[in-house]
Amino acid sequence: MEISNTESIPGRTIVQFYGVVTGNTVRAKHIGRDIMAGLKNIVGGELVGYTELLQDSRKEATDRMIEQARSMGANAVVNVRFATSSISQGAAELFAYGTAVKVE
Amino acid sequence: MESGFLQMLELILNFGLPLLLLMVAYFIGAWIERRHLRSIRNREGDNVQFPVVTFDTMPDDWIASSSTLVSGSVVISLDYFKRVIAGLRSLVGGRIKTYEPLLDRARREAMLRMIERARLDGYDAIFNVRLETSRLANSRGDGKGIAGVEMLAFGTAVKFASRFARTS
Structure with missing residues (x-):
């Protein structure tokens, strides 16, 4: 499965379009991480726990999108976009979407 | 004598602690920022030869053999001192200089992580x-919880068909 955030896959041609595929995940923060982040919040700097949490979540959203594309019979996803929204306090939705295509 | 001591203690607890916190935040925060900037500058120097562009199509002289989506992200928080300064600043309006380097650092870090990922994978x-950029919500309703900003950089990484395909 090839994915790209451009309208085509470099060096390939698109032979068939399957439509929009999406993947999402909603994650809440874990209390232990929140306490560490609370301390980090005084001196500033990177919140490593949150960075990892969001990276893992984004990967999961992308994997779900890929899974959907695969089930349609596509072999690539083009024009992938990411979106993040905080739906409630302490929880965030990570969303990935793109167009499933077949390339040669 | 006894009540004088208690009054002193109360004074220290009421004003001393926030002041101490402010000073600790200022010194450690400034140290973390300097260290981070130094690391960013070094790594940017290492990656200066690596082409990264925002064009949505490849330049004509690039001949790609394979491609993938790469990303880099970082979540940063604002230190206590900067938040207090920004709070004061928002009373009179204007430019909040304490936040600008913070966001800049995060953006450059996200870019560097994306580049390093791509280079590592060849x-x-x-x-x-x-x-x-996305803002993470405060975990508490009163605005005192954790506030952070996430920076995400992503793009399509390509491998060139031959090492000399790109004429620079």
């Missing part, structure tokens, strides 16, 4: 780079 260049 890609030769990245195009269609996009940068996104």
Whole structure:
């Protein structure tokens, strides 16, 4: 499965379009991480726990999108976009979407 | 004598602690920022030869053999001192100088992580780079919880068909 955030896959041609595929995940923060982040919040700097949490979540959203594309019979996803929204306090939705295509 | 001591203690607890916190935040925060900037500058120097562009199509002289989506992200928080300064600043309006380097650092860090990821996997260049910023909500309703900003950089990394395909 090839994915790209451009309208085509470099060096390939698109032979068939399957439509929009999406993947999402909603994650809440874990209390232990929140306490560490609370301390980090005084001196500033990177919140490593949150960075990892969001990276893992984004990967999961992308994997779900890929899974959907695969089930349609596509072999690539083009024009992938990411979106993040905080739906409630302490929880965030990570969303990935793109167009499933077949390339040669 | 006894009540005088208690009054002193109360004074220290009421004003001394926030002041101490402010000073600790200022010194450690400034140290973390300097260290981070130094690391960013070094790594940017290492990656200066690596082509990263925001064009949505590849430049004509790039001949790609394979491609993938790469991304880099970082979540940063604002230190206590900066938040207090920004709070004061928002009373009179204007430019909040304490926040500007913070966001800049985060964005450059996200870009660097994306580039390092691509280089590690053996890609030769990245195009269609996009940068996104999202604010993480406070975990408490009163605004005192954790506030952070996530920076995400992503783009399409390509491997060149031959090492000399790109004429620079």
